[in-house]
Amino acid sequence: MSADAKVTRYLRAARKGADWIESNQAPNGSLRSDVGLGPIYKTTYALVIAGRVDAAWRLMDYIAASCMPEPGVFRAPGDSDFGGFYQVSYILRAALCLGRFDVASPAAWSRLYRYQHRSGGFCAGLRPADRRQINPVDTCMGGWLCLYTARLDRAVRAGDFLVRLIRNQPRMPERFYFHTDSRTGRCVTAFEPGTDVCHYSARNRDKQWFFVTGAIMGFLADLFRATGNRSYLRAATKLFAYEKGMHPRSFAWSCKCKVGWGAALLYSVTGDAAHRSMATKVADTTLLKPQCRDGGWKTLWFPLSDNGDGFDVSAMEITAEFTFELCEIAKALARVPPRR
Numbered sequence: 001m002s003a004d005a006k007v008t009r010y011l012r013a014a015r016k017g018a019d020w021i022e023s024n025q026a027p028n029g030s031l032r033s034d035v036g037l038g039p040i041y042k043t044t045y046a047l048v049i050a051g052r053v054d055a056a057w058r059l060m061d062y063i064a065a066s067c068m069p070e071p072g073v074f075r076a077p078g079d080s081d082f083g084g085f086y087q088v089s090y091i092l093r094a095a096l097c098l099g100r101f102d103v104a105s106p107a108a109w110s111r112l113y114r115y116q117h118r119s120g121g122f123c124a125g126l127r128p129a130d131r132r133q134i135n136p137v138d139t140c141m142g143g144w145l146c147l148y149t150a151r152l153d154r155a156v157r158a159g160d161f162l163v164r165l166i167r168n169q170p171r172m173p174e175r176f177y178f179h180t181d182s183r184t185g186r187c188v189t190a191f192e193p194g195t196d197v198c199h200y201s202a203r204n205r206d207k208q209w210f211f212v213t214g215a216i217m218g219f220l221a222d223l224f225r226a227t228g229n230r231s232y233l234r235a236a237t238k239l240f241a242y243e244k245g246m247h248p249r250s251f252a253w254s255c256k257c258k259v260g261w262g263a264a265l266l267y268s269v270t271g272d273a274a275h276r277s278m279a280t281k282v283a284d285t286t287l288l289k290p291q292c293r294d295g296g297w298k299t300l301w302f303p304l305s306d307n308g309d310g311f312d313v314s315a316m317e318i319t320a321e322f323t324f325e326l327c328e329i330a331k332a333l334a335r336v337p338p339r340r
Contacts, residue, residue: 003276003333010283010330016295017323018050024316029058030066031316037067037076039316041087044094046320049327053098060100063091068103072111084124085115089141096148109149116142117182120157133179133188136165137212140219147226159223162216163235173242175202178212194306203242206249207303213239214258221265236266240275251285254300254318260286261325264332271339283329287322297322 001009021043026032031039040063047056067076074091092112095104115122121134122142143158165180166172168187177187177200191199201208220236223229243259250256260282267275291297296319303310 003336006280006283007330007334009288010326010333013288013291014050014323014326014330016291017297017319017326018047018052018055018295020295020319021047021316021323022052022055025055025059029055029060029062031059036078037074037087039314039320040067040076041074041090042317042320042324045090045097046324046327048094048097049324056094056098057100060095060098060103064100064103071105071107072109084130085112085122085138086124086141088112089138089145092145093141093148096145112142112145113151113154116154116157119180119182119185120159120161121180121182122158123182131182134161134182136162136178136180137215140215143219143223147222152226155223156227156229159220159227159229159232162220163231166216166235166238173203173245175200176213176239176242178209195304196306197303198305201246203245204247206247207253208250208255210243210246210250210253210256211258213243214256214260214262217243217262218258218265221262221269225269233269236262237270240266240278244274244278251281254286254290255302256282256286257321257325261328264329268332268337271337276333279329279333283326287326291322295319 024032031043040059044056044059044063047053047059063074067074069075072088072092074088092104092108114126115138117123117131117134119134120139121136122138123131124135124138125131139158139161143155146152146155146158164185165187169176170187170189171177177189179188179199180186181188188199197208201210201212217236217239220232224232224236240263260279263275263282264279266272267279296315298318299315300313300318301310302313
């Protein structure tokens with residue numbers, strides 16, 4: 001299949017996903033199929049990037065009226081607590097794209113920047129307990145928002161934090177530890193037994209949190225595009241080399257999804273055929289194969305321990321995730337960039 005045909009195929013699948021999301025939207029903009037913020041936060045961005053601006057606007061109307069107790073805080077009816085920085089980042093990113101400055105307000109941005117630790121990383125929450133460890137995915141999402149709001153100083157701090165995370169890995173290229181101790185700046189390598197899956201990825205496992213390295217590759221590629229600083233590109237390509245050595249069955253696992261997004265963004269600045277190949281393999285195998293006939297994707301079981309304990313990620317959230325990632329991959333693969 002030609003490169004153009006693949007891009008067309010990904011956009012067609014994304015449109016089917018967006019159709020499914022819209023079919024589950026109520027007249028007031030809310031989503032009929034699920035309760036709480038979980039199904040909503042990624043759906044905002046999925047509808048925007050899939051070109052469904054009317055549906056996205058109506059969903060943002062619902063969020064502004066029913067899920068925003070104060071600027072930069074989002075809690076849907078039925079939620080017992082605020083979901084955390086990760087959820088906030090998607091809603092604000094979509095609101096900014098829509099020009100919804102009642103949601104992406106100055107007060108919301110002021111609150112958002114408080115999540116950035118002095119190290120440059122972004123924390124999951126604002127409570128002291130949430131700031132003991134720094135998660136790289138939160139840091140990527142925060143860094144992207146800083147790029148969107150022209151806070152290059154903060155985006156660079158986030159990128160420098162991630163470069164140090166990659167440089168300080170004690171067991172690369174066999175393992176990649178996710179979390180950083182906010183007091184010492186070192187990788188967290190000691191944790192509760194049975195929770196390895198939450199703390200590092202390894203080349204010998206076919207089911208794990210692949211999305212961590214995918215998000216880092218993507219953000220660092222975009223930060224290189226913004227700054228021209230090759231240290232970000234070197235760090236992203238180092239992670240790509242690590243990811244390339246993963247278990248071949250890993251592409252059948254849904255958590256591989258952001259690897260496709262990250263590899264596509266990396267390709268968009270390098271023109272390297274290997275980066276494109278990784279992105280298309282994720283799109284073809286991880287994203288397209290399990291898509292249902294109606295355009296949606298099924299509920300996913302998300303592991304939080306090595307013995308399989310975890311929780312269900314709703315069909316709405318998974319459909320939103322895969323819809324926007326297919327759009328992002330198609331966008332990044334749509335032209336051949338010069339080799340760097």
